[in-house]
Amino acid sequence: MATPPAGSAEDPTGAQLLALHRSGRLLSEYPRVRSLLDGVSGPALARCGQLLSRLDPDDVLREHPDITTVTMAVTGHSTLSLLMPSLTAETARHGLLLRPHMADFDSYVFDLSDPDSDLYAAGADLVLCVLDPMIVFDELPAPWTADDAERVLAEKLALLEQLIARFHTVGRGTLVLNTMPLPSRYTAQLVDHRSRARLGALWREAGARLLRLTETHPRLVVIDLDPLIAEGLPATDDRLGVYAKAHLSSQLLARYAREIGHLARHLTGRTKKALLLDLDGTLWEGTLGEDGSGVLDGDGSTAFRSFQRVVKQIGAQGVLLAVVSKNDAEPVREILRDHPDMVLREEDFVRITANWAPKHDNITELAGALNLATDSFVFVDDSPYECALVAGAHPGIAVVGLGDDPACHAWSLLRDGWFDTLELTGEDRTRVAKYQQELVRHDFLQRFDTIENHLRELRIEVRVGAATEPEVARVSQLTLRTNQFNLTVERMQPAEVRAYAETPGARVLAVHARDRFGDNGLVGAVFLRREADTVHIDNFVLSCRVFSRGIEQACLSEVLRTAEAAGAREVLGRYRRAAKNGTVKDFFPRYGFKPLSDDGTNAAFRHDLGDLVPVPDHLHLTPDNGGDAP
Structure with a gap:
């Protein structure tokens, strides 16, 4: 059955977007797009993406500078133009603006192996290397056997491992690969069932090996296409495959784009809690x-x-x-x-x-x-x-x-992956218990006539020290999921946290807290860097569970104290405005920092270490042998 064109009576959301586009108001009313796309899926969503992809992202940003952008570079072996409308719409339905970079046809090896390629120059948050079965079958001889398929599969996996290693050395962001479906038109070319079974086993073993690469490569995600195909989606389209070199069906690419939208939402700090x-x-x-x-x-x-x-x-x-x-x-x-x-x-x-x-x-x-x-x-x-x-x-x-x-x-x-995350941490396993404690604290607050008396009776203990290797994943998670107390809203994968901590003159401080009701765990992180006699606070994140208890003041007090003790002359702080971190816009001025610059988005502040911030009387602070300034 033919699908209705965008803007038809059968496609009311497309009609609204088309009306906005034709009237010249789609750009000015772009913030409405998220709500318009609510509940839209399948071909209708892809048609909406076609309309949205006509907008220049730079024009949208000039009109709406608060919109969060996500840059994606797309490369692969086959024609992937059918993917772009779905990617545009899937990111838009999560309130994100897509900045796309589409590589040339069948250029994935060059794109990922050459550090000077346009793909790396794009500086993408997500690099999508879309794999399809023709990566293998295009290289089989005629005639071919299961042994030939085993050889080519091994060569391709070895190549992919090399490309992943190069990406981790040269690229930034997250690399996304996928397992490849096995079309029946190729298994059917082997007339004996024993050979078919062997090909199936080899194919699945290759897929499992690809999926396991995520265990050793922290900035790699592998999307398993088998569960998506099990929903009833066609894996391939014979006509498009032969005539257009599009080796994955448009339905499967649209469903893949939905998974990428969930991933982009998580990487931009929008995972639901x-x-x-x-x-x-x-x-x-x-x-x-x-x-x-x-x-x-x-x-x-x-x-x-x-x-x-x-x-x-x-x-x-x-x-x-x-x-x-x-x-x-x-x-x-x-x-x-x-x-x-x-x-x-x-x-x-x-x-x-x-x-x-x-x-x-x-x-x-x-x-x-x-x-x-x-x-x-x-x-x-x-x-x-x-x-x-x-x-x-x-x-x-x-x-x-x-x-x-x-x-x-x-x-x-x-189906919308609201709670998807890259990795679970020990904190995740205990989060429910910690929030149950939090509600006890909230009820405890109601017994006091002043906040000061409440905080005093909480008996808060704060420990600040250098983040250890087992804590890296949790620190990364805080940068990804914390929006309100996140001074620069910089999102960091575990590898990026680790690389920052290993930079000469830099240190990541982990903040732990507990009180009379129990252990809050690792609730914050401070990113510090020293250059000459200046200490830079590159970011400070604190879990919303522990807001307004003086923990942020205690941490800042410790940073200033150790900076002074290490002979620093000044401490510089940075704040970057975002949609949800307005509550900390005056964080630095509140504690004696003087403004240096402010361009409307980024602001810088300076503390001369002359009048240090005290630790609040109601809590106890313990430096943990790693709290010294860089």
Whole structure:
């Protein structure tokens, strides 16, 4: 069936974008694009991407300088022009502006091996090297055997390992490869089943070897195409493959672009942190009665339990789970505690909010209690009415509306990869417990008439020292996921944190905190660099869990003290304005730094070390033998 053209009646989002384009208002109203693309997928999204790709990114930035950009360089063996509209749209639907660089046809070896190539000159955040099966089959003799395929596969894997090593030496950002599908038109060319089985085994072994390269190359991501093809997508298109040298289908490339959009969202600090769940019709069947009966007893009980298993799996990996439901609190808690068929239990949630207040108001209260912005939440509900209310009240929140069939709930939640991350850390495994402690702290605060008395009774202890190798992944995660207290919003992969720390004259300080309620863990990092008698604070990030407790002041006090003790003459600080870090715009002036320059985006400040910032009286600071200034 032919797909409707962009702007047709069957494509209402495309019609709106086309109307904006034709009226000359698409550039001026570009911030609307994110909301217009909400819920659009498949061919309709690619058509929207075709319209958006006509805009010059520089023009968009001049009109809307606060938009976050992501630069992508695309290279490969085949024709990849079909990928660009989907990439443009997938990044736009996450509020990002794509800066693309498309390499020449079949240039991936040159692009990645030559340090002077245009690909490296692009300085891309993401380098997409799109692999297809013809990388192997184009080099087989005629006739060929499984032995020939084994030889070429080994040669290609060896080549790819060389290219990955070169990228890690020369390039920046993240390199993305992918596994290659095995088209049946090639297995069918081997008429004996034993040879077909051998080719399949060789192909899968090569894919597994490619996937395992991520274990030893920290700036490499490998997208596994097999799960995407298992969704029912065609891997190839025979006609496009023969006539246009496009060796992956447009449907598969669009689905691949969706994965890249999720990755770009994470690398720009937009990974979601908390999953807020309705109950009736979402986690269980029907409406909870006062006696708590019937919630998992109907025909859909198996599907609802399956969805609960998915939610529990997500929560076990550091995602905060919370209930936001219109119900009476005690029956809800009884069900979560006592119902024999419940997979999720009371202790799985950082907070259970069950009352009859508007859900968007409850979400506001929860955000304050957790010290998180609402745009770090994903809200899931089966009611279109509630979804619309929450989306209207909290524009940055991700709203997942569920359909009538509970068997589809899990994929409705998972398909947008809201919680995708490059790597889990030890902190992720304990995050739920730490936020549960955080809510106890929040409730503890209500007992005091002043913040000062509350902080004093918290008995905060702060430890500052040089980041160790096991802490590098967590420090990287803080730069990637922290938006509010992130002075320069510079995102760093573990390898970049490690390289910074190993630079002569530089040091990365790790900030740990604990109090009467428990250990907060590694909550912050300070990036310091010394040049002559000047110490530069290149960045300072602090988890939103520990805002407004004087920890930032204690860290700055330690930096200034050690700089003075090491004979420095001054400390320079840097602040870069971004969409979400306005709360720290006056951080340096607040503690005695004088302004040096400000171009509207980047500001510089200087402290002459004449009047040092004191450690707050209510906390105890312990330098950890690594707190000396560079």
